[in-house]
Structure formats: structure tokens, C-alpha cells
Amino acid sequence: MEKTIILSCILLVLSSCASTALSKSYWKSSTYKAVKLHKTNLRFFIHDILSGSNPSAVRIAGPPGQNNPIGFGSVYAIDDVLTEGPEITSAVVGNAQGMYLSSSQGQIPSLVLYVDLAFTTGKFNGSSLSVFSRNPITENPREMAVVGGRGRFRRAQGTVFVKTYFLNNTNGDAILEYDVEVVHP
Incomplete structure (x- = not known):
């Protein structure tokens, strides 16, 4: 019995050495190259429209029979327009596509927002920023x-400062001012 255990241990050690020696490495390292970072500041307005015949935010899930547009558990898909100014007739600079979820059961409403801010004009045309964060909607600014x-914002990181420019408490329509500070290569 002892000889079998000793022999098994020897075979285990030898097989692990052989397999290590015969294995190939599939990783490659390279020298780190310093990348010059740019700081970019952007300012635009998002029009989040829940009302009318062509809303830009549509409820896709939530508790049945709930009348509150941002009641706990409500999930919205969005395709909001981004404009230079607060008026819907301002020049369009892109769109915000994504979703938000009403995540607060307390007195202070809060959303969790995932949105891709895609730019369709100017020097950032074809580029976008990804925002994924808690959005405490009653804080102004937040x-x-x-x-x-x-695109030009690949590997970006930064902060969006949001102010509610307009809010219709009856139907949930809102215009939000976004001031964005990002650092990117």
C-alpha cells in the first residue's frame, strides 16, 4: 500500500513536470507606450419625451396598473434627441439610446441609467460616450x-453633470442639460 502511494506521488510529480515542459504559452507582452490624454468638455440638451404619438422614451416593463411614470420597477427604452440648445428646434448634435430603470422604493426617486450618447455632427461625428450610473433625478445638479x-472617445472616462432644465410632472416629459467632462486618448 505504501509503495503504491509513493509510486503514485512520483508519477504525479513527473507528469506535471512533463506537461509544463511541453505546454506552449499563448500570451504576449509588450512595452507600455505612454498615450497623450485629451480633456474634452461638451454641453448639450437631451429631450426625453414620454407623451404624445411619437415618444422618445417608451415603458417596456414595470408593475401593472401603475400610473406614476417613474414608479419603482418601471423600465424605459429611450432614443432621445441631443440638441445644442434647450429648444427642440435647436441644431441636432446626436441621439441618446439606451434604457433607464426606476430603482428607488423610497421618497426620493432615482433611476439607473445606461445610455450611449452618439454624436452625428461636428468633430465627434461617429463617436459616442457610454454612461452607466445612478441618476438621483431630484438632485439638481447631479x-x-x-x-x-x-470612436474618438474610445477608453473615455469622466463625469456628466446633469441639470433638469424642464420637467412636466404630469406626463414625465423632460429636457435635461448635460455638461460632460471626459478624458480620452
């Missing part, structure tokens, strides 16, 4: 995290 981006 801040949310930029967690990445595409």
Missing part, C-alpha cells in the same frame, strides 16, 4: 459616470 466610448 452627476453620473462616463464609463467608456467609441
